[in-house]
Amino acid sequence: MTFTTRFAPSPTGPLHLGHAFSALLAHDMARDAGGTFLLRIDDLDQSRARPEWEQQIYDDLTWLGITWDAPPRRQSNHFADYAATLTQLRARGLTFECQCTRRDIEAAANAPQEGAPLFGPDGRLYPGTCRHLGLSADAATCTRLDMTKAAEVTASFTETGPTHSGLHTLTKEDLRATIGDVVLSRRNMAASYHLSVVLDDVACGVTHVIRGEDLFEATRIHVLLQTLLGIPTPEYHHHTLIRDEAGKRLAKRDDARAIAKYRAEGATPADVRSMVGL
Template sequence: MSGFTTRFAPSPTGYLHRGHAFSALTAHQAALEAQGRFLLRVEDIDRTRSRPEFEASILEDLAWLGLTWEAPVRRQSEHMAHYAAALEQLAGRGVIYRCFRTRREVADAIASAPHGPMEAFTGAPLPADEEARRIAAGEGFAWRLSLSAAEAALGGFGDLWFLETGAGPAGEAGAIVARPQVGGDVVLARKDVGVAYHLAVVVDDALQGVTHVIRGHDLFEAAHVQRLLQALLQLPTPTYRHHGLLTGPDGRRYAKRDQAETLRALRERGVTAEDLRRDLGF
């Protein structure tokens, strides 16, 4: 077995569809060709939308497709201590801060930014006395990554890059200079939720020994901020391979709202796993 390790990491917030099948098959085939490892990770940190029945369906759908994976399956909800430790490490480096703005306030701040609504949000910690008062009052907050503090801690972002062996949305490939600025001061955790996507993914990939991240190019921009977190936490950087997204007859990419194209619905219509694999190019 080679040192190649990749993963498929769905969220149990709905049923899998054709697009998920394509991504899972792409990663699984890459692992087979490299004589490496294929892992399944359930990203269930969204406690309000994750459902046991969706997780059960994920396992059923992937087995129906003919995929195999190592046991046990890693469930993010069972590893919150790992994410808390990473957050504490970032706090120790002084690169995160409490943000008390609501989502609406953040959206308003972005809309009123000097360069227009496409600018990412950046903020700063509150004065110590005001922060203490709001914490004492029980106000909600998010832990945000401070781009300015992170840049200072690393002595700049110039040495940050990652290898792209697939292609980003605009055909980006090869050695990509990381641009963490595209995400702004991203949320890493919330008061009521122990961790957010970027931090959990970076920690999981490192702990699971993932060497190759294979996923849709809708997550290409995420690689930029994830590369920054890897540097701050002194974690290895995997090789990235982003692929195109499947679209339906209307030209829109498949989403969990497309109930007619879920794998469950396809099976009910008599589509076999062999039919679907062939249709997807496998």
């Protein structure tokens, strides 16, 4: 099996040093293994995606010396694929429609009888308010995975990153208590990140997922979906994050560390590699 990995930025702002580290690391690992490196444009959120940011992704990566081995895959070209899979999960009774707002979820979590609020990879855990209401898709704002049913499968994944290395086995108790009924799609979005990334990776034959450690907890959701859908689970490698002087991870709004800024100031690709510890 050919080592195949990818870099999947969203065209919603400038790439920064954290992106450079992730892209260079994945590219280096693929080339060292004699494998394949792919580029995916995660433009799922069409309200925020911009053509100029997508073009800058290509420009920045090319400047860094990164090459990809197939035309970039753009999520916005595959909304029908996400919808078809969602229909399949609905037909199996693994989803339910939800009309709760974030304010509703916050209020339910802070009710005295609920005890201390809990958080998962998607933030505040959903309290299950709409799970048994039988709402129609027209009346709902999102579709959720019914974790009370989905968590019955047996699943595991291998992690090779520096922080969580080893074999991780999912348990239904953990999935229900610490993840809950995650969103699979919203009324204004074809699919959630969790559903789309799983389908994109299998469509591209990705064997190794290399990404930041901030997504490690979400991997349990992705492996569960892969198992439910009967598709292969890649090997995962979650790398450490590039942080600022205060220890906070970089964000796209932190323009001071944008790759384009370093380019404009005369830095070289070798300088950027040195900045990120490669």
